[in-house]
Amino acid sequence: MMNWKDKFSLDAKAIKASDIRELLKLLDDPSILSFAGGIPDPALFPMNKVAEIRKNLESHPDLNRQSMQYSKTEGYNPLRQWVADKYSSAETEISQENVLITNGAQQSLTLLATALIDAATPIAVANPTYLGALQIFGTRRPNYITVDTDENGIIIKSLKSAFQKGVKLLYTIPDFQNPGGMIIPEDRRKKIIELAHEFDVIILEDTAYRELYYDAPPPPSLLTLEGQFLGEGQWHQAGLVIQIGTASKTLMPALRVGWTIAPLDILEKLVMLKQSNDLHSSTLNQIITHELSSSGLETHIDKLRDVYGRRRDTMVDALRSYMPNCATFSRPAGGMFVWITLAEDMDASELLQKALATEKLAFVPGAAFFANGGGENTFRLSFSTCDDKDIIDGVRRLSTLIQREHLQKVHPKQWS
Amino acid sequence: MMNWKDKFSLDAKAIKASDIRELLKLLDDPSILSFAGGIPDPALFPMNKVAEIRKNLESHPDLNRQSMQYSKTEGYNPLRQWVADKYSSAETEISQENVLITNGAQQSLTLLATALIDAATPIAVANPTYLGALQIFGTRRPNYITVDTDENGIIIKSLKSAFQKGVKLLYTIPDFQNPGGMIIPEDRRKKIIELAHEFDVIILEDTAYRELYYDAPPPPSLLTLEGQFLGEGQWHQAGLVIQIGTASKTLMPALRVGWTIAPLDILEKLVMLKQSNDLHSSTLNQIITHELSSSGLETHIDKLRDVYGRRRDTMVDALRSYMPNCATFSRPAGGMFVWITLAEDMDASELLQKALATEKLAFVPGAAFFANGGGENTFRLSFSTCDDKDIIDGVRRLSTLIQREHLQKVHPKQWS
Structure with a gap:
């Protein structure tokens, strides 16, 4: 046997x-x-909108056939552009070249884990944090340094102590965290950016729940704040924040559409990894996501x-x-x-x-x-x-x- | 910078x-x-069939909504059962428990590479072989042992020499290989199975082009032949052949639907890896694939x-x-x-x-x-x-x- x-x-x-x-x-x-x-x-x-989109696709036979064909690894350009426009800020203009479409935030984490984590690499995660992130990071056998949290998320003193231990990256969900539900206030967010640059630590910012606010909109994202910290246009050269997003919570999970926003040098590596992982994400589902996102979202x-x-x-x-x-x-x-x-x-x-x-x-x-x-x-x-x-x-x-x-x-x- | x-x-x-x-x-x-x-x-x-399937889905609102919801990692059961039925043979009854749905054959290779290859693991591949396999295996940094081919595919003498060097697995496309187009004849296939068992080498059989024959149907697959070699029901305990299939060449690539057929012990590990990689494949696309496969294929x-x-x-x-x-x-x-x-x-x-x-x-x-x-x-x-x-x-x-x-x-x- x-x-x-x-x-x-x-x-x-x-x-x-x-x-x-x-x-x-x-x-x-x-x-x-x-x-x-x-x-x-x-x-x-x-679902009614999805039916409309399908009907519309069927009335464009060429596009309809293309929606079922191989397509490029980076993703469907109109969707990449939509992401770029949405997440650009005054200081950081994101272009579609900075956007990779993935099979949901989970695959973004997979590609980032492969790109950045070796066995025994020290990485920082909140206590508690998203189980799915621990699962995929776990397959790289990192050395976890945990960061304590309170009702406002990551405690800065604990974060600094982790950074002093030489962690290479921090994975964090600043908005309505899974599982704790905490939202990190703006002053702590700024401290996180400062410390990241003091200690040269990459930040993986997971925004899965960001749009689902029930009281007030959340503070600026770490990506936006880092833009302010670095100054206009500087993120492209000096940025440490990589942002991960998804259509699973705002639209529909089975689209399996998410994205990663990153400076070019790392995005290109992620594209190569995505290509070797599964060539590209479903063209049809990217088209549906783009149509749903660009009207009435x-x-x-x-x-x-x-x-x-x-x-x-x-x-x-x-x-x-x-x-x-x-x-x-x-x-x-x-x-x-x-x-x-x-x-x-x-x-x-x-x-x-x-x-x-x-x-x-x-x-x-x-x-x-x-x-x-x-x-x-x-x-x-x-x-x-x-x-x-x-x-x-x-x-x-x-x-x-x-x-x-x-x-x-x-x-x-x-x-x- | x-x-x-x-x-x-x-x-x-x-x-x-x-x-x-x-x-x-x-x-x-x-x-x-x-x-x-x-x-x-x-x-x-x-495309007409796809339009029919969509229309039919839309007339079943609950199923239509479920087609956009998270679903289980293993895949859509009717599709798993279709794969199991299609690839069962007299000696080897495949059950849906042996089938994992993936984002095309490329993701099957990704999961298998992660599951089986460490840095410097010796693995055998044909010279030449599918570039996408080399790309994903390459991210695991294996030690490639190449196997020479002629117009009938893998040369057995070269394979034996590779096996003698202690390779852990062989990746092969027996039917109309990419890129060489060769088809391995039945006698060589039998030799491959015998040698795999003599040297305890795992076989990854990629069947991407198997259905696209223009002269005569190909010989039995390695999976089927191993069943004959081992005897009725033995593959589940003693099988070394893992088979990879896809809907990309026979149906449509952007469905991003493929599958892996493997004994339970390894399939369970692949399911865990798939879960940590991207949770599951698009539910909608699996339903479309199943409908297209089960009627008129x-x-x-x-x-x-x-x-x-x-x-x-x-x-x-x-x-x-x-x-x-x-x-x-x-x-x-x-x-x-x-x-x-x-x-x-x-x-x-x-x-x-x-x-x-x-x-x-x-x-x-x-x-x-x-x-x-x-x-x-x-x-x-x-x-x-x-x-x-x-x-x-x-x-x-x-x-x-x-x-x-x-x-x-x-x-x-x-x-x-």
């Missing part, structure tokens, strides 16, 4: 099955109420803000009403996630097993979001796909379960 | 811009007659065989009529490529410069298909996208250019 385990590369040996992955398998069971996935509500997808996102914002309110209100004192929770100003911290001695993975078994309720235990361990008493709730009734009912039942579990820890059953 | 070159990983430093990539950029110029790309003719795309491919087969005949006839004796050429029994070998002292890259400048003609110089150098006097012609008139005219002009260049080498101009 073949033992494949002996045949795997060192990189492949380093990867493990993810909790989220195993969880998402459960979600095929429609009787489970899921607060697990960080996924948009399909009821909000602009703000109106569509306003609708998302309205619906998701109300669900955020419902979940936070329900948590205030029902959650026992042994747990604290965040009130995110955007994104899809509420972050829960249980009493120190509680374990969210055990809680999940019970929630699934007795309540048919799912969420994501927090430990997987911690690069170097920890976070066993934390978990993530998503409010993006559930209606008010389910949110209230689910939070109530989950709260009762937590209360019961907590009491058992404090007053364990004894022989009477 | 930032020097990004210093910041690249060792893997990223190892990759170079590809000739094909630079070439494909030229092909935006419509005045160039291109025999370069290994691409299908968009005029043959089944044979009729469609028969049409491709008919059109491409005639173009193959036209090109080979034109080469017979016009090509000077200083060049030899293959007569492929399928696929998209004719392989040309010039006199030893001629250089196909120089020829390309002249062909572009004076004839506005493009092809792919062969050197890039040789893992460890060589092949400077070879090049690849594709006949898949050109009509008869262009093929005859292009081959005639190219032949004249070659004749002229050859005479200059043999009788260089001298001071009179």
